[in-house]
Amino acid sequence: MKSICFIFNKPPYGDHKGRELLDICLMSAAFDMPITVIFKSQGVYQLLQNQQPDVISVKNHSATFKALDLYGVENILVESESLLEHNLKMEQLLPIAEAVSQDVVKHQIASSDFVIGL
């Protein structure tokens, strides 16, 4: 079975890429192939709690990240070096991801059959 890895590397709401990639993740989950979701670089901001994009009249997709678990996507990783770089703590993030080192991220990307970042 082919495995696929999605990479969030941009902050939310400045563009629709985060929401679109999340939609792609949920659609891919329907095909029950092994899926990994990775948040690295500025993508760690996607997981910040208490986002309120309605103040800039943009749809809040952060609540939808919890649907990943519902869809059976369990391998959700956040790169600890990126958290450090953007001085964020795991407690500030939605409790859906596991903190891993950059080496784990590198290995995950190398070993996945398909890798899609947006």
Add this chain to the structure above:
Amino acid sequence: MSTLFILNQPELLDDCITVMQPDDALLLIENAVVIATKSSTTQYKMFVLKDDLIARGLFESIHDQSTAIDFSKFVELTLAYDKSVSWL
């Protein structure tokens, strides 16, 4: 598994490099070809699309660390590596 990382936005170079493994390679296309005109510190094999360099009048100023390729070589590269990843 070796990966060919395809980059079309120069500002994402550093981000892309953080996930590369020793035997991966980087292919610069579109605006990212400007990277090939500077000496780079990356130890990865670097290819750059010739047409995008010529289009931008940069073909003569290519740095010897990168290898200029045409489209058919581009196709060959995608077969030579286990997978290609467009780093967006």
